[in-house]
Amino acid sequence: xxxxxxxxxxxxxxxxxxxxxxxxxxxxxxxxxxxxxxxxxxxxxxxxxxxxxxxxxxxxxxxxxxxxxxxxxxxxxxxxxxxxxxxxxxxxxxxxxxxxxxxxxxxxxxxxxxxxxxxxxxxxxxxxxxxxxxxxxxxxxxxxxxxxxxxxxxxxxxxxxxxxxxxxxxxxxxxxxxxxxxxxxxxxxxxxxxxxxxxxxxxxxxxxxxxxxxxxxxxxxxxxxxxxxxxxxxxxxxxxxxxxxxxxxxxxxxxxxxxxxxxxxxxxxxxxxxxxxxxxxxxxx
Amino acid sequence: xxxxxxxxxxxxxxxxxxxxxxxxxxxxxxxxxxxxxxxxxxxxxxxxxxxxxxxxxxxxxxxxxxxxxxxxxxxxxxxxxxxxxxxxxxxxxxxxxxxxxxxxxxxxxxxxxxxxxxxxxxxxxxxxxxxxxxxxxxxxxxxxxxxxxxxxxxxxxxxxxxxxxxxxxxxxxxxxxxxxxxxxxxxxxxxxxxxxxxxxxxxxxxxxxxxxxxxxxxxxxxxxxxxxxxxxxxxxxxxxxxxxxxxxxxxxxxxxxxxxxxxxxxxxxxxxxxxxxxxxxxxxxxxxxxxxxxxxxxxxxxxxxxxxxxxxxxxxxxxxxxxxxxxxxxxxxxxxxxxxxxxx
Amino acid sequence: xxxxxxxxxxxxxxxxxxxxxxxxxxxxxxxxxxxxxxxxxxxxxxxxxxxxxxxxxxxxxxxxxxxxxxxxxxxxxxxxxxxxxxxxxxxxxxxxxxxxxxxxxxxxxxxxxxxxxxxxxxxxxxxxxxxxxxxxxxxxxxxxxxxxxxxxxxxxxxxxxxxxxxxxxxxxxxxxxxxxxxxxxxxxxxxxxxxxxxxxxxxxxxxxxxxxxxxxxxxxxxxxxxxxxxxxxxxxxxxxxxxxxxxxxxxxxxxxxxxxxxxxxxxxxxxxxxxx
Numbered sequence: 001x002x003x004x005x006x007x008x009x010x011x012x013x014x015x016x017x018x019x020x021x022x023x024x025x026x027x028x029x030x031x032x033x034x035x036x037x038x039x040x041x042x043x044x045x046x047x048x049x050x051x052x053x054x055x056x057x058x059x060x061x062x063x064x065x066x067x068x069x070x071x072x073x074x075x076x077x078x079x080x081x082x083x084x085x086x087x088x089x090x091x092x093x094x095x096x097x098x099x100x101x102x103x104x105x106x107x108x109x110x111x112x113x114x115x116x117x118x119x120x121x122x123x124x125x126x127x128x129x130x131x132x133x134x135x136x137x138x139x140x141x142x143x144x145x146x147x148x149x150x151x152x153x154x155x156x157x158x159x160x161x162x163x164x165x166x167x168x169x170x171x172x173x174x175x176x177x178x179x180x181x182x183x184x185x186x187x188x189x190x191x192x193x194x195x196x197x198x199x200x201x202x203x204x205x206x207x208x209x210x211x212x213x214x215x216x217x218x219x220x221x222x223x224x225x226x227x228x229x230x231x232x233x234x235x236x237x238x239x240x241x242x243x244x245x246x247x248x249x250x251x252x253x254x255x256x257x258x259x260x261x262x263x264x265x266x267x268x269x270x271x272x273x274x275x276x277x278x279x280x281x282x283x284x285x
Numbered sequence: 286x287x288x289x290x291x292x293x294x295x296x297x298x299x300x301x302x303x304x305x306x307x308x309x310x311x312x313x314x315x316x317x318x319x320x321x322x323x324x325x326x327x328x329x330x331x332x333x334x335x336x337x338x339x340x341x342x343x344x345x346x347x348x349x350x351x352x353x354x355x356x357x358x359x360x361x362x363x364x365x366x367x368x369x370x371x372x373x374x375x376x377x378x379x380x381x382x383x384x385x386x387x388x389x390x391x392x393x394x395x396x397x398x399x400x401x402x403x404x405x406x407x408x409x410x411x412x413x414x415x416x417x418x419x420x421x422x423x424x425x426x427x428x429x430x431x432x433x434x435x436x437x438x439x440x441x442x443x444x445x446x447x448x449x450x451x452x453x454x455x456x457x458x459x460x461x462x463x464x465x466x467x468x469x470x471x472x473x474x475x476x477x478x479x480x481x482x483x484x485x486x487x488x489x490x491x492x493x494x495x496x497x498x499x500x501x502x503x504x505x506x507x508x509x510x511x512x513x514x515x516x517x518x519x520x521x522x523x524x525x526x527x528x529x530x531x532x533x534x535x536x537x538x539x540x541x542x543x544x545x546x547x548x549x550x551x552x553x554x555x556x557x558x559x560x561x562x563x564x565x566x567x568x569x570x571x572x573x574x575x576x577x578x579x580x581x582x583x584x585x586x587x588x589x590x591x592x593x594x595x596x597x598x599x600x601x602x603x604x605x606x607x608x609x610x611x612x613x614x615x616x617x618x619x620x621x622x623x624x625x626x627x628x629x
Numbered sequence: 630x631x632x633x634x635x636x637x638x639x640x641x642x643x644x645x646x647x648x649x650x651x652x653x654x655x656x657x658x659x660x661x662x663x664x665x666x667x668x669x670x671x672x673x674x675x676x677x678x679x680x681x682x683x684x685x686x687x688x689x690x691x692x693x694x695x696x697x698x699x700x701x702x703x704x705x706x707x708x709x710x711x712x713x714x715x716x717x718x719x720x721x722x723x724x725x726x727x728x729x730x731x732x733x734x735x736x737x738x739x740x741x742x743x744x745x746x747x748x749x750x751x752x753x754x755x756x757x758x759x760x761x762x763x764x765x766x767x768x769x770x771x772x773x774x775x776x777x778x779x780x781x782x783x784x785x786x787x788x789x790x791x792x793x794x795x796x797x798x799x800x801x802x803x804x805x806x807x808x809x810x811x812x813x814x815x816x817x818x819x820x821x822x823x824x825x826x827x828x829x830x831x832x833x834x835x836x837x838x839x840x841x842x843x844x845x846x847x848x849x850x851x852x853x854x855x856x857x858x859x860x861x862x863x864x865x866x867x868x869x870x871x872x873x874x875x876x877x878x879x880x881x882x883x884x885x886x887x888x889x890x891x892x893x894x895x896x897x898x899x900x901x902x903x904x905x
Contacts, residue, residue, distance in 0.1 A: 088649055089652070124871070
């Protein structure tokens with residue numbers, strides 16, 4: 001490199017500037033390692049503190065198994081329901097123009113900005129013992145709150161917007177011409193949605209489903225309020241972690257946490273593969 | 286202030302040569318257009334002059350001073366970007382005042398001086414009272430003038446313009462062009478303009494520097510380039526051409542097509558290409574079929590044979606031999622392997 | 630409320646609208662209606678009583694205060710990470726970009742017990758800090774640390790795209806006009822990030838105000854000192870004080886709505902900056 005190259009440099013800040021780029025790199029990696037990576041590493045370190053056998057042994061507890069089973073069932077149900085309805089909602093707000101559309105969009109996004117505890121609380125106020133429908137339900141011996149249905153409802157609420165939210169920008173950008181062409185050719189709504197709209201939005205849909213899955217697997221606040229914490233019956237994995245941790249069963253707690261962290265890492269990696277990470281559209285709130 | 290470029294070369298990140306030994310002198314007060322097809326290196330050369338990109342060899346002198354080692358911020362040249370690069374978060378007035386406000390305290394004019402300079406420039410740019418607007422609220426032509434005002438605020442001696450009319454619609458383009466030339470004369474600037482539009486360059490500039498493949502092919506006033514194009518590329522680039530292949534034998538250029546007349550020349554024997562503007566061709570009586578085409582812009586157009594189009598001024602069109610024609614190429618230019626070998 | 634005015638000729642509008650309204654109504658509107666109505670079930674008086682409970686006021690102060698501090702600290706840190714990922718493209722920037730997503734994907738109770746251990750008196754970070762006389766876990770500072778962790782992705786995700794799309798010509802223009810590197814940074818590069826920065830702050834703040842799982846393990850949860858408002862909701866419910874819980878919940882709900890509206894208003898304020 002010649003004398004002039006070094007002196008004149010590029011017109012823009014940083015990028016090619018060796019010194020300031022190195023400073024940024026060091027500071028950013030220190031921050032990323034300390035703030036983001038250290039906690040994840042610690043999960044595994046704590047789980048394996050007494051060796052892999054001890055970590056695995058903690059899963060032989062029947063309560064742990066029932067927590068895993070409950071979490072997976074709730075996640076599958078919540079993801080299926082919210083994906084199906086989320087696709088229809090995204091289709092509705094992007095392919096049609098109608099009055100009240102803005103309000104609808106805002107309502108769909110609302111759960112993102114509501115505290116999960118408040119979400120759980122709202123269900124308790126409906127179906128809890130002192131809730132609106134509590135006495136009626138009690139008479140009919142139907143359990144919602146402090147039972148799996150309540151957990152499902154709480155999970156549905158907190159994972160409500162993700163599919164619609166990740167699909168909307170993409171479907172909006174697609175426009176409606178392809179769908180209109182399909183309908184002119186005689187395609188009905190379902191075949192248009194299935195054959196025309198969704199194939200072009202596959203990666204956004206995948207991203208939305210992954211976000212829904214991540215949140216459903218890990219939801220704590222909302223589920224905590226409605227579950228009643230009955231080990232073996234209404235404890236999901238995140239709740240079981242709390243029980244174990246508060247019971248000073250650190251290795252068991254961190255083993256369960258490590259399992260969830262593995263899911264989280266897998267989801268982050270899959271989302272990276274699905275690509276199309278958009279601005280803040282996909283923030284988990 | 287004069288600008289002297291001496292043997293400038295530049296390689297891109299991949300090592301490709303994008304400027305190859307370019308030398309050019311620009312006089313104080315001159316308006317020079319860098320022209321050439323896209324990828325010719327015009328913008329690269331302008332960025333090297335501005336100090337935005339570094340050359341890998343050669344020197345940039347401005348008013349006798351070697352600027353090669355100075356960064357852009359220390360060169361004090363005015364630069365107008367293709368997309369104007371206005372600061373969207375600043376008002377028009379703040380955009381224009383930017384260059385004054387970043388001056389070191391000892392050199393910075395007072396607030397009121399800056400304000401009056403901004404007003405003066407807004408008037409000059411025919412944008413009075415638009416100082417409080419934001420760039421997003423202006424039309425393309427207005428943004429262009431704000432960019433120009435911003436570049437001129439610090440009274441730079443040299444103004445560099447990178448395709449400044451590229452984003453404007455054709456009508457605005459034409460009027461802003463003459464206005465820019467007037468401004469250049471009024472302010473006594475030295476201006477270097479990059480454009481890919483040869484018509485624009487011919488209209489506005491004192492001198493054209495024609496570039497191709499990173500090299501300066503020829504620099505000169507429009508009529509010089511027209512009268513003595515150094516290469517077939519220059520001839521092609523500056524306007525419509527008819528190209529006739531042939532060979533020189535014993536001081537005569539013998540064209541391949543039968544309907545073109547031989548031309549007496551003063552060059553050695555060998556293959557040669559004759560290039561000529563369609564309106565420089567004279568039609569004489571001969572064997573070729575003549576097909577009349579549409580009349581446009583004061584010229585009657587004819588096709589001779591099956592490839593050559595000839596433009597004949599309307600007022601002499603009645604002298605065209607209707608029975609059959611041949612081409613008199615006496616006003617053409619002769620090239621061998623792309624280089625000019627003679628003006629006929 | 631909803632009527633079609635200028636829809637295209639696609640089939641399925643009624644079906645899509647009906648299914649969306651049913652879904653939205655059942656899962657979102659219905660429970661929120663209960664939340665809004667319930668605090669006033671016994672008239673205004675019990676609600677006001679719950680509202681001016683000093684313990685609630687203290688919890689709100691802790692929640693909003695630590696959320697504000699955490700979001701404010703996240704802003705420069707997030708800017709640094711965003712810059713490193715999209716501008717400086719430091720070695721490993723792709724990995725760094727993915728790591729930013731971790732706090733979003735990690736279940737909050739996992740973050741909670743992890744941060745409590747990490748910053749606890751015998752933790753990797755907690756032990757050296759304790760040596761310096763700084764107590765993070767089981768103190769108000771712990772709340773801020775947890776909220777910083779959950780909030781930082783919002784800051785990076787809001788700022789990075791704006792930073793990535795900022796035209797390099799703006800910086801070059803500043804250079805040709807004589808601006809120094811720091812003048813270019815402060816006058817040309819950073820100001821256009823202001824709207825995105827405000828959005829980032831708002832999102833991180835909103836998330837932090839309602840955060841529960843990652844905080845309760847590290848906070849210490851001492852009433853009047855390190856007890857957050859969402860925890861108070863849980864405590865009231867455990868005491869079967871539905872009205873009290875609902876009052877706190879409604880305030881948190883209103884707070885998030887106010888933040889949402891404020892964000893929208895701020896974004897509109899900067900509309901004249903866009904697309905120069």
